Amino acid sequence: MPTDNKQPTTNNELLSFSGITKSFFGVAVLKDVSFIVPAGHTLGLVGENGAGKSTLMNILGGNLTPDDGQMSLGGEPHAPAAPKEATCAGVAFIHQELNLFPNLSIAENLFLAAFPRLGQKVVRGSPFVVCGSTDTTRVHQRTTNDEQRAVSRGLPWIDRRTLRSRTTELLRQVGLDHPPDTPVERLSAGERQLVEIAKALSIEPRLIILDEPTTSLTSRETEHLFALLNRLRERGIAMIYISHALNDVLRLCDSIVVLRDGAVVGQGPRAEWTVDRMITLMVGREMEQLFPHRPRSNLSPPSESTAAQVSASGAGSSDTLLEVAGVTQPGIVADISFGLRAGEVLGISGLMGSGRTELARILFGLDPLSRGSIHLAGRPIERLSPRERVAAGLAFLTESRRDEGLCLDASIADNLSLVSLPGHASGPAGWLNQGTMNASVQSARRAVTLNASARDLQPVKTLSGGNQQKVVLAKWLLNEPRVFILDEPTRGIDVGAKHEVYSLINQLVGRGAGVLMISSEIEELIGMCGRILVMNRGRIRDEIHLHQFDRERILKAALHDGHLAATAANPEAAR
Amino acid sequence: MKPVHWLLNNAPLVLFVVVFAIFGSLSPTFLELQNLSNILLQSSAMAIVATGMTFVLLTAGVDLSVGSVMFVAVAVAGKMIFQGSPLWVAFLAAIGVGVVAGAINAVFIIRLRIVAFIVTLAMLFVGRGFGLWLTNTRAMNMPEAVTQLGAAKLWGLPLPVIVFAVICLAAHLVLTRTPFGRQVYAVGQDADAARKAGLNVTGVLFAVYAIAGLCAAVSGLVSLTQTGAVSPSFGQQKEFNAIAAAVLGGVSLFGGRGSVLPGAVLGAVLIQTVENGLVILNANPYSYPLVTSAIIFVAVAIDSLRSRLLARLNRRRIYVDPGAAVE
Numbered sequence: 001m002p003t004d005n006k007q008p009t010t011n012n013e014l015l016s017f018s019g020i021t022k023s024f025f026g027v028a029v030l031k032d033v034s035f036i037v038p039a040g041h042t043l044g045l046v047g048e049n050g051a052g053k054s055t056l057m058n059i060l061g062g063n064l065t066p067d068d069g070q071m072s073l074g075g076e077p078h079a080p081a082a083p084k085e086a087t088c089a090g091v092a093f094i095h096q097e098l099n100l101f102p103n104l105s106i107a108e109n110l111f112l113a114a115f116p117r118l119g120q121k122v123v124r125g126s127p128f129v130v131c132g133s134t135d136t137t138r139v140h141q142r143t144t145n146d147e148q149r150a151v152s153r154g155l156p157w158i159d160r161r162t163l164r165s166r167t168t169e170l171l172r173q174v175g176l177d178h179p180p181d182t183p184v185e186r187l188s189a190g191e192r193q194l195v196e197i198a199k200a201l202s203i204e205p206r207l208i209i210l211d212e213p214t215t216s217l218t219s220r221e222t223e224h225l226f227a228l229l230n231r232l233r234e235r236g237i238a239m240i241y242i243s244h245a246l247n248d249v250l251r252l253c254d255s256i257v258v259l260r261d262g263a264v265v266g267q268g269p270r271a272e273w274t275v276d277r278m279i280t281l282m283v284g285r286e287m288e289q290l291f292p293h294r295p296r297s298n299l300s301p302p303s304e305s306t307a308a309q310v311s312a313s314g315a316g317s318s319d320t321l322l323e324v325a326g327v328t329q330p331g332i333v334a335d336i337s338f339g340l341r342a343g344e345v346l347g348i349s350g351l352m353g354s355g356r357t358e359l360a361r362i363l364f365g366l367d368p369l370s371r372g373s374i375h376l377a378g379r380p381i382e383r384l385s386p387r388e389r390v391a392a393g394l395a396f397l398t399e400s401r402r403d404e405g406l407c408l409d410a411s412i413a414d415n416l417s418l419v420s421l422p423g424h425a426s427g428p429a430g431w432l433n434q435g436t437m438n439a440s441v442q443s444a445r446r447a448v449t450l451n452a453s454a455r456d457l458q459p460v461k462t463l464s465g466g467n468q469q470k471v472v473l474a475k476w477l478l479n480e481p482r483v484f485i486l487d488e489p490t491r492g493i494d495v496g497a498k499h500e501v502y503s504l505i506n507q508l509v510g511r512g513a514g515v516l517m518i519s520s521e522i523e524e525l526i527g528m529c530g531r532i533l534v535m536n537r538g539r540i541r542d543e544i545h546l547h548q549f550d551r552e553r554i555l556k557a558a559l560h561d562g563h564l565a566a567t568a569a570n571p572e573a574a575r
Numbered sequence: 576m577k578p579v580h581w582l583l584n585n586a587p588l589v590l591f592v593v594v595f596a597i598f599g600s601l602s603p604t605f606l607e608l609q610n611l612s613n614i615l616l617q618s619s620a621m622a623i624v625a626t627g628m629t630f631v632l633l634t635a636g637v638d639l640s641v642g643s644v645m646f647v648a649v650a651v652a653g654k655m656i657f658q659g660s661p662l663w664v665a666f667l668a669a670i671g672v673g674v675v676a677g678a679i680n681a682v683f684i685i686r687l688r689i690v691a692f693i694v695t696l697a698m699l700f701v702g703r704g705f706g707l708w709l710t711n712t713r714a715m716n717m718p719e720a721v722t723q724l725g726a727a728k729l730w731g732l733p734l735p736v737i738v739f740a741v742i743c744l745a746a747h748l749v750l751t752r753t754p755f756g757r758q759v760y761a762v763g764q765d766a767d768a769a770r771k772a773g774l775n776v777t778g779v780l781f782a783v784y785a786i787a788g789l790c791a792a793v794s795g796l797v798s799l800t801q802t803g804a805v806s807p808s809f810g811q812q813k814e815f816n817a818i819a820a821a822v823l824g825g826v827s828l829f830g831g832r833g834s835v836l837p838g839a840v841l842g843a844v845l846i847q848t849v850e851n852g853l854v855i856l857n858a859n860p861y862s863y864p865l866v867t868s869a870i871i872f873v874a875v876a877i878d879s880l881r882s883r884l885l886a887r888l889n890r891r892r893i894y895v896d897p898g899a900a901v902e
Contacts, residue, residue, distance in 0.1 A: 084773050099771055101764045103831040108757050113773040115754040156753050 014039040014238045015060075015078070015207055020069035022055055022262075029055050030262045033069070037207070042229070042239040044253030046246060048282050048522075048555075052262040053242050057209050060240075061093040062086035074206065092200030096212040098192055102185035106176075107167040109184055110199050116162040120154030170198040174228055190221025197228065207238045214245055215353050226252060244351050244559050246275045258282055276552075279559065283522075283551040291527030292499065294506040319377070321514040322483045324363065327372035327382075332358045333538045336372070340483060340514040345505060347525035348518045350535035350558050356518045359535070360487050363516075364396040365389050377482060395481035397472055397489055406472055408461035415460050416441045416475050444474040469497065473504055484508060487518045502528060522551050534558050586877040587825045587841050590870065594845060598852035605855050612733075618847035619739035620798040624813055625820035625839040626746045627790025630783040632821050633750075634763040635830025636684070636691040638787045641817055643702030644676045645795030645810030650706045652796065653715045653805040662720060670792045676702060677788020681781040699814065707807055714806040717799065725800030735797045742793060746786075747836040759783060763830030819867075820846055823874040829882060845870070 015037040022030040030052045037043045047053050058064040060071065062080030071078040073089055080086035086093070100109050167180035174194045184192060193213055200208050210229075214222045229239065229252060243249050249256060256273050258266040258281040266281040322340040327333060333355045340346050350356045361367040363374060365386040374382040376392050384392065407415055417437050460471055469489065476484065486505070490498045505528060509515055519525050525532050526549045534542040534557035542557035544550070582589060598605045624641050631638045652669035656662065676698065683694040727734045750756035761769045762779045770776050795810060824842030826833025833839070846867055853863055 083771065087773070099768045101761045101768065101831070103760055103764045104757065108761075112758065112761055112769075115757070117754070156755060158752055158754060158757070160752075 012038045012040075014041075014074060016072050017056070017060075018070050018072075020056065020059060020066045020071070022052075022059065022064065022066050028262055030059075030066070033259070033262070033264055035257050035264055035267055037238050037240065038254075039206075040233060040236045040238055041254045042233055042241055042252055044249035044256040045240055045242045045259065046244070046249055046256065046278055046282065047259035048520075051259040051282070053259055054211070055262075056259070057093065057211060057240065057242065060086065061091060061209060087203055090204065090206035091209065092203055092205035092207070093209045094193075094196045094200055094211065094213060096215065098196055100184050100192055100195060103183065105181045105183055106171065106178060106187075106195055106198075107163050107180035109195060110167055110170060110202050111163060116159040116166065117154030118157045118159045120159065166202070167198075170201055173201055174198045175224065188221070190217045190224065193217060193221070193225060194228070197225075197232075201232075205237060207240065208232070209240045209242070211242045212244065212353075213241075214243065214248060222248070246278050246559055249278075250275060275559075279552055279555050283555060291524075292503045292506055294509070320375075321377055322363075322516070323373075323375040323378075325373045325375075327359070327362060327369050327374065329358075329362060329367070329369045331538075332367070333362065336540055338533055338540070338543075340516055342482075342512045342514055343509050344531070345509055345515045345517055345529045347529035347532040348516065348535060349520075349522060349525055349532055349554050352520065354535045354558065355538040356535050357487055358538075360396065360485050360516070360518055363485060364394060390479065390481070393480075393482035395476040395479065395484045397469075397476065397484070397486045406460050406468060409459055411457045412445075412460055412471055413438075413441050413457060415471055416444055416478060418475060440478050444478050467497070469501060470504070473501070477508075482513055484513060484515045485518070486515060488520065489517065490519070490521070490524060498524075522554050525554075526551070586874060587823060587845070588837065590823075590874065591841055591845050591848075594848055594852070594870070598848070598855070602852070602855050605852055610851065610855070612736075614844065614847050614851050615736050615739070616733050616801075617851065618844045619735040620794045620801070621813070621816055621820055621847065622739050622840050622843035623742050623790050623794035623797060624817040625824070625843045626743050626835050627787035627794075628814075628817040629821045629824075629826050629833060629835050629839040630746070630750075630759060630786045631691070632763075632818070632826045632828060633759050633830060633833060634780060634783050635766075635828075636780070636783070637695065637818070637828075638677075638680065638784060639692065639695040639814045640676065640680060640698035640702055641787060641791040641794075642810040642813035643699045643706065644673050644788055644791040645798065645813055646706040646805075647676065647702045647709070648672045648792035649795040649799045649805050649809060650709045650715075652799070653717065654709060656717065656721070657715065662724075666796055669796055670789060673788040673790075673792025673795075674785050675788070677785040677791075678781070680788070681784035684784065685777045685780050703811075706809075710805060710807065712807050714804050717803045717805070721800055722803040725797075725803070735801060738793065738797055742790065743835055743840050746790075747834070750835060755779065755782065760831050763832075765831075816843075816846065819871045822878065823871055825874075825878070827878055827882065828875075842874075 013036050016034075017036070018034045020030055020033040021028070033052070033056060035043075045053050045056075055064065059066050060078075060080075062083040062085050065079070065081065073091070076089075078086075078089055078091075080089065080091075083093070101112070104112070164180045171178065171180065171194075174197050176191060176194045176198065178187070178191070184195060187195065197208075213225060217225065226248070229241075233239065241249060241253055250270065250273060253270060255269045256267065256278065257264055258278060260282055266277075319342050320339040321342050324339070325337045327336040336359060338346070348356050348359070358367065362369045365381075365384060365388075369382060372382070373380055376389070376394060379392060381389050381392055381394070386396075407418070410418075417440075460468060473489075484505075489505070490501050505515055505517070517525065517528060530546050532544045532549065532554060533540050534544070534554055536558050542553065544553060604610060624645070628638060628641060648669040651672050652665040655665035655668055660668075680691075680694055680698055683689050684691050724734055729737055748756075750759065758769070758774050758779050761772070761774060762776055766776055769779075791810075791813075794813075798810070799805065820842035821833065821839040822828060822842065823845055824833065824838035824840065826838055826842075849867055849870060850863055853866060858866075
């Protein structure tokens with residue numbers, strides 16, 4: 001069936017996926033995904049972080065090639081080997097993080113790869129399709145009349161008049177009232193989003209992919225965007241709209257597809273959907289036997305202070321190790337308050353961009369805070385530098401261990417001793433005591449059961465992701481911190497290594513440390529934490545205790561808009 | 576625009592006016608037409624190197640080899656002139672040497688992915704060594720025909736100033752009016768995003784280093800017609816003057832921001848103006864570098880202040896206060 005897509009399928013089908021499969025390093029991220037996008041329709045694509053939405057769109061946009069399966073676009077097979085080929089086929093991709101150059105003007109951003117040139121000969125319409133000469137046949141195929149082909153490339157000289165008039169026309173279409181020469185850095189986030197859409201329109205697209213286009217927009221800018229998207233739909237441009245703002249998806253889209261674990265678990269026209277049904281379909285995975293057992297303190301919400309139970313290791317106490325009160329940084333996080341007790345694993349859930357990582361950075365002192373206080377074991381630390389916070393007993397495992405947590409070219413031993421170096425220096429000159437340093441490196445290695453074949457002097461970059469993460473953890477263990485902030489501690493590592501990281505976390509809290517665990521994987525939080533805070537748009541929207549753990553409730557708090565989240569934060573009213 | 580913004584964006588111009596006003600008020604000879612045209616003549620060579628350097632800096636790279644490339648280029652030209660080649664052949668050969676040196680830099684930076692700083696630092700030493708070997712570490716005095724070129728006038732203007740004007744104007748037009756020029760700015764802003772946008776990033780990088788080599792060679796030739804000799808120290812430390820001129824003119828070391836006109840040219844002329852003014856005032860020669868470096872320091876401080884300010888303005892917002900206006 002998929003080998004020959006020549007026979008005209010249903011008249012109004014624009015794009016079809018059939019049996020798209022893709023794995024990374026043996027892990028299947030897309031499993032036999034099939035659905036169609038009718039011409040002129042707006043299709044909502046929803047799913048949790050890691051459900052495979054981005055991978056699917058990257059395949060459509062030519063950034064990735066599928067392991068198996070076919071796509072067809074307008075009846076033609078669509079197998080782009082590069083983003084440019086997808087562009088030529090009329091697929092415009094608006095990424096979540098905007099790809100604009102703030103130092104250039106609006107006009108230059110729109111036509112950067114294909115400036116109109118003096119002396120360029122054009123057969124009707126615009127010459128600005130990015131396709132090179134080899135692709136003109138493809139362009140030819142896709143537009144029935146109004147051919148857009150540059151017959152000659154012209155001089156290497158920008159035709160500024162055409163550039164301005166084309167830009168003005170595109171800006172008019174998206175309703176942006178700025179001169180074409182305005183530098184993009186003067187535009188607001190919403191206006192930049194409109195420039196991205198104008199850029200998409202400049203290739204005369206048949207299909208526009210929008211990935212989370214509203215995350216940094218104000219509600220007025222969002223309204224403006226939706227009005228524009230509706231106008232584009234009336235012009236017959238199909239769209240795939242990816243968003244975690246499920247209400248927006250319901251409002252905007254003609255049909256909705258839900259992905260979970262790389263497979264389509266639900267699809268249908270808008271009338272069949274409610275936000276709750278989407279959420280139910282997005283969740284609903286069986287909990288795996290992944291999490292090592294640890295007795296978790298079961299705290300009921302009203303009597304928090306009294307209910308801290310001593311964990312089995314006997315190290316737990318009701319002492320609050322980390323006390324965060326009213327932490328606010330305008331535009332980043334607002335009014336964050338919570339307490340972390342010894343022996344507790346406190347989870348922070350939320351979508352990417354909800355402010356989780358930013359909160360961690362503020363707690364560790366990497367970013368400033370404008371209001372609020374942070375106490376570590378009763379001592380105020382919000383004015384201390386990160387180094388002083390480390391000395392006070394704070395540890396921070398960053399989200400991207402490659403960039404921030406590890407020196408990849410340095411040896412295992414060097415990385416391990418990095419944090420605790422000052423502790424092994426003595427005398428006025430601060431000579432390092434190699435003996436005690438080696439001893440503690442060895443004990444840290446034993447503690448994390450680092451792969452036995454790894455040698456101390458082996459560069460860290462030669463280790464697997466899981467072992468790298470263990471080196472990062474071990475590095476901090478040497479300093480014996482009281483509070484660990486772990487940002488995505490198991491991202492990108494395999495199941496076995498995950499289990500070991502979980503065991504390590506259990507050991508830490510067993511010894512009386514407190515762990516603040518930030519994760520996109522809800523199972524992981526449910527499996528590990530005694531309490532979960534849910535962040536959404538820079539605020540804590542919900543606090544959920546062990547006996548109430550519920551994936552749907554977490555997702556609701558993370559996904560819903562402000563007013564809905566307010567009800568979700570009040571559990572009794574929500575249920 | 577707020578006054579602070581205007582000041583930050585036009586710092587080079589403000590500095591220039593201030594320097595002019597100070598020297599002009601201290602010495603009437605400074606403002607004489609003869610002296611002003613002298614300043615232009617003296618700054619031609621530096622402005623041309625700084626122009627090439629601007630292309631490289633705009634892509635967030637650096638070329639430390641331009642001084643040595645100047646030396647090798649004029650050494651080759653000098654050798655050829657002594658062996659009887661016509662001037663124009665020798666000059667073309669010198670320009671060819673400059674482009675080739677730039678291309679070699681580019682290949683190492685692009686293909687082998689070595690940092691520009693290291694590659695061009697190596698080229699600095701290799702070029703100097705090669706030039707010393709060519710000239711047997713002896714100074715070569717050029718025939719009079721060469722220095723006559725330096726003193727020649729066309730339409731009443733000294734030839735070096737005309738070369739200076741042509742090169743800088745051409746560079747300015749390339750940067751502002753051609754697709755390539757605008758892509759240079761895009762690559763410097765974010766090479767990764769430029770690649771995603773479908774630009775030929777390696778092509779752009781290759782071109783800017785070749786242009787830097789070309790400008791270095793031309794600058795060497797201009798300088799040669801003025802001094803009339805190839806000494807072993809020819810072009811030494813010119814790379815730092817070139818970078819200083821560009822930065823002084825508002826070219827950002829972080830890439831993507833700056834211009835040749837007024838930009839780097841203004842910076843080159845400003846440095847020359849300061850030295851000229853100090854000479855006229857009979858200042859202690861040892862104070863020249865101190866004054867020049869103080870001015871450069873001010874310019875660089877303003878540049879990093881501007882970058883920080885921009886970074887703060889462009890910070891991503893996670894939530895939007897309903898009542899808050901746009902910053």
